Amino acid sequence: MDTYILGIESSCDDTSAAVLCNNILLSNEIASQKVHEQFGGVVPELASRAHQQNIIPVVEAAIRTANIDKKQLSAVAFTRGPGLPGSLMVGVSFAKSLAWSLGIPLIDVDHMHAHVMANFLLTPGETRSVPQFPFLCLIVSGGHTQIAIIKNPLEREIIGNTIDDAAGETFDKAAKIMSLPYPGGPVIDKLAQSGNASAFRFAKPRIPDLNFSFSGLKTSILYFLRDELKKDENFIEKNRADLCASIQKTIIDFLTEKTEKAVKETGIKTLALAGGVSANSGLRAAMQQLAANYNLDLHIPKLSYTTDNAAMIAMAGYFRYQQGLFAGLNAVPYATGAKV
Ligand code: KG4
Ligand code: ZN
Numbered sequence: 001m002d003t004y005i006l007g008i009e010s011s012c013d014d015t016s017a018a019v020l021c022n023n024i025l026l027s028n029e030i031a032s033q034k035v036h037e038q039f040g041g042v043v044p045e046l047a048s049r050a051h052q053q054n055i056i057p058v059v060e061a062a063i064r065t066a067n068i069d070k071k072q073l074s075a076v077a078f079t080r081g082p083g084l085p086g087s088l089m090v091g092v093s094f095a096k097s098l099a100w101s102l103g104i105p106l107i108d109v110d111h112m113h114a115h116v117m118a119n120f121l122l123t124p125g126e127t128r129s130v131p132q133f134p135f136l137c138l139i140v141s142g143g144h145t146q147i148a149i150i151k152n153p154l155e156r157e158i159i160g161n162t163i164d165d166a167a168g169e170t171f172d173k174a175a176k177i178m179s180l181p182y183p184g185g186p187v188i189d190k191l192a193q194s195g196n197a198s199a200f201r202f203a204k205p206r207i208p209d210l211n212f213s214f215s216g217l218k219t220s221i222l223y224f225l226r227d228e229l230k231k232d233e234n235f236i237e238k239n240r241a242d243l244c245a246s247i248q249k250t251i252i253d254f255l256t257e258k259t260e261k262a263v264k265e266t267g268i269k270t271l272a273l274a275g276g277v278s279a280n281s282g283l284r285a286a287m288q289q290l291a292a293n294y295n296l297d298l299h300i301p302k303l304s305y306t307t308d309n310a311a312m313i314a315m316a317g318y319f320r321y322q323q324g325l326f327a328g329l330n331a332v333p334y335a336t337g338a339k340v
Helices: 034-039 044-066 085-102 111-120 167-177 184-192 215-231 235-266 281-294 311-322
Strands: 004-009 014-021 024-032 075-081 106-110 135-140 145-152 155-161 270-274 297-299
Touching: 004 044, 004 085, 004 311, 014 044, 014 311, 024 044, 024 311, 034 044, 044 085, 075 085, 075 111, 075 311, 085 106, 106 111, 106 311, 111 135, 111 145, 111 270, 111 311, 135 235, 145 235, 155 235, 167 184, 167 215, 167 235, 184 235, 184 281, 215 235, 235 281, 270 281, 281 297
Parallel strands: 004 075, 075 106, 135 270, 270 297
Antiparallel strands: 004 014, 014 024, 135 145, 145 155
16 A cells, blocks of 8 residues: 655745655645845744745645645654754644644654655656665755764764854855855855856865864855955955855865765765755765765765755655654654754
């Protein structure tokens, strides 16, 4: 019998719902919140209010696009954390009510683990191969930067972590310093394509082991631009593409260097990328080069499943469903860390 999982994601500023039939994605609806653009970052209060407005239409659209009746659903999977508490609360409460009213199980999913599971999503008719366990995964998002060994669909061992800012946060903050719109990652990525990545040099952080640090880079960008703007107030405008390319290269080189170290240390030959920053064209190219150098089996999610989406929540939920790992109606969101 087929298993139909409804996934619900509301951890930050995207309200999303998706329907999965076994491991095949039938729908993935996303309502992005434009309200934050004018503030240059996510405003938590506004985010939870927008989730409340979006959640019912988004879930209805996901069920309609999947062309199923909600009575066919086997379970409701939701993001329990990490994320903004007010935003998570909307998805958690909605998932509980829907599962309870339909008399079906509720599944709690960790958002970061779900980013990794996006690598297992298949669309109807798609025959792409999926990663074999155990595999290494570079997880790069707005709030996290980790290298993990993914042992099975339920377990990840984090072997490297950022000690301060995340990679996505660094893209966003660098963009803000240059007065570019939020989120800065995609904008820098686009501008970098016509820039010279060797035009400016920013010191790469020196951090031991497989850990990351990005706060020094952010400060060095800030001071460099402050000094240059004193000499020429149009410095940023004149050098925008070169600045973007140079900043992006510094971030990518650092991510690649640590991933290479993890490959060498673990001897694992399968590598996957996950999280919003894995949409970055330069990072994708750098990982392809790394995979070619070390003869790795590389998996990168489709662009639409790199940034926040409910398809990945449904996918992670499907693996938990198979093991009978259900949540109670007393499940509460968590802002940081991982509990599932
Ligand atoms: O995974 P995600 O959607 O949300 C979190 O869980 O944080 O990641 C969002 C982050 C933002 O910082 C955004 O700037 C970054 O992913 N991002 C990118 C690109 N697309 C999104 N960073 C670099 N290049 C991109 N193309
Ligand atoms: Zn995310």
